[in-house]
Amino acid sequence: MEKIIASIITIGDELLIGQVIDTNSAFISQELNKIGVWVKRRVAVGDSREEIIRALNEESRDTNIIIITGGLGPTADDITKPVLCEYFGGKLVMNEEVRKHLVYLFEQVFRRPLIERNLKQAELPEVCTVLPNARGTAPGMWFEKDGKVFVSLPGVPHEMKGLITNEVLPRLQKTFSMPFIAHRTLLTAGIGESFIAETIKHWEEKLPEHLKLAYLPNYGMVRLRITGWSTDKAKLENELNTEFAQLKILVQEWLVTDEDHTLPMALSKLLRLKNKTMTTAESCTGGYIAHLITAIPGASNIYKGSIISYDNEIKIKELKVSPATLQKAGAVSEEVVKEMAAAVLMKMNTDYALAVSGIMGPDGGSPEKPVGTVWVAAGDRNKLVTQKFQFRFDRDRNIEMTATQALNLLRKFIVEHA
Template sequence: MKKITATIITIGDELLIGQVIDTNSAWMAQELNHIGVTVSKRVAVGDEWEAIWTVLDSEMPKADIVLLTGGLGPTADDITKPLLCDYFGGKMVVNEAVLQHLHYLFEKVFSRPMIQRNARQAEVPDVCTVLHNANGTAPGMWFEKNGVILVSLPGVPFEMKGLMTNEVIPALQKRFELPVIHHRTLLTAGIGESYLAERIKEFESSLPPAIKLAYLPHYGMVRLRLSATGFDKDQITHEIDGEFNKLQAQLADVLVTNKDEPLEKVVADLLLAQQKTIGTAESCTGGHIAQLITAMPGASQYYKGSVVSYANEIKTNILHVAVSTLQNAGAVSEEIVIEMVKGALDVLKTDFVVATSGIMGPDGGTPEKPVGTVWVAVGNQKEIITQRFKFRFDRLRNIDLTAINALNLCRKFILDQSL
């Protein structure tokens, strides 16, 4: 069977200068992978007619599917639609279904008059199939040329995702006979990528040729992904699962989860299973741990709240950290995070609390406590454990690393308490 390949092209000057981070192509690539389409290239291009035309000429002969996002708005720099009209040899016409949708949005949803510039969103090339954008004003457009499908989608992520999910993915699945792409992923902690590779080198060398192993390090943790592609779903699943079980057995002591899920989901599942609650007392992380936890659906069942005690007076006035401890040990110390946990347990009335205090940089470090020094404590009414970390990166990465390591310490503490 022929492998079906796709190229994703994102359009916009804002992408090239870093003003906007391209999350569209990453999400689209994941969705295409799920249905068995192989993404062979991702390209970003500015709002320039010649640049877009050139990349289309380059990519159309190479791919079965070309997906574009961006440049479909009502302003002068949105040139994708007229360019595609010329590229596919069509003329602009008013699509009545799109026009009615625009009237509905402006009159019923936005509650403001629709000006002529907005009404022009209903103009589309007569050589495309219009895809209904239920979440916005710019319709999607499906073109075909020399057996290649080109789909143009709005750059607004919410609108693009709706069109991909409801229109594009189902249409591609009907058009192509697609293979199964099967992945199994696990997450490890406490071991570096190179040491991990050395530990499982015999396992990796013995993998069947059809199964690939990928290392995905991120913030001191490493995901391992086994992947295989084929048309016999049962056979692929059986082969992958067998190898995955071997891998889990070899890494049981460093295994965090055998699912492709974030650490905060692992912590959430532990709390839900034990019917326990958690709160956070954050200094250097500024509420970032709370944000990660509450990003999970259903967090209200196990998360009560946070005290972001960034200033020392908040530590003393709300968490009842002793002034003498601050004076003798300093704000970044084991003693402080222990008292923060005790104070937060009293204030938040939770089963568990995690506390952080550190120096994120770029300033504030000393020879004794350089930038990147962090203390984390996790505890309940019976026990409190602590760990010191020494990070060496910029401020934002130090914050991220602190949050992830704090959550992992939480995971281990909750597991230990359940034994």
């Protein structure tokens, strides 16, 4: 069986001037992968007829599926639809279903007047199959040409996602017969990419041709992913299980999770399994750790609340940090994070707590405590462990690194003190 290959074209000047970050392509790639489609290239082009046509020509050259997002809005800079109409031939015709949906959306949901400009979104190329967009105004369009499938979707992420899941994937599975792709992913913390590579060298060298290993480093953690490709699903799953089991043993010391989960997801799952709760007392991360935990569905089972004590006044008033400690050791100190953690544990009445204090930059550093200095405390009512970190560079990265290392310190504490 031949590999089914896709390319993704994203359209919009906003991508090329860097005003928005393309998160759509990652979602589309993941979803296509799950049904056995290999994404070979991704291209972003501007709102330009010539560039869109060049991309359609080049991206369809040696692929089966071309997914196009963006440029379908109601404004003058959205030119994707007329260009597609020109490329595939025929003319734009009013689609009655889409028109009715627009009327419904404006009257019942947006409660705004439906203007001429919006109604134009119901005019669609006569040669395409219209994919209804329950979540918004611009429908998807499915074209077939020379045995290849071209799908055009709106660029608004939640509309695109609805269309991919409900319309595009089922239709692709009917149109193509797919080989089987599977992944095994694990997450490590506290070890560098090259040191892992050295540790697993002999195992990696013996991997069969159709299994591929990737290293994905991010914020002090490294994700390892084995991808396999086959027409024999059972055999591939078996091979992957065997290789993955060996890999897990090799990196056991640094293993955070052997699922394709983030660190907050792994910590949440651990707490859920133990039926325990956690809280945070955050200074420099300003609520970001709590956000990472509460962004996961069902957070209320493991989390009750937090105190964000950005100012020393709040550390003293809400977390009973002693002014003497603040005076003597400073706000970024082992003593202060221990007092914060102990206080928030009692205040929130949880099983575990995390406390962080640090200097995220660009200002606030000193020779003794430069930007990137962070203290973290994690533990329960019986014991608190602490760790000092020295990060570097920019504020955003320091906040991310602090949150990651803090969550991992708590995760390790729970595993080791279970």
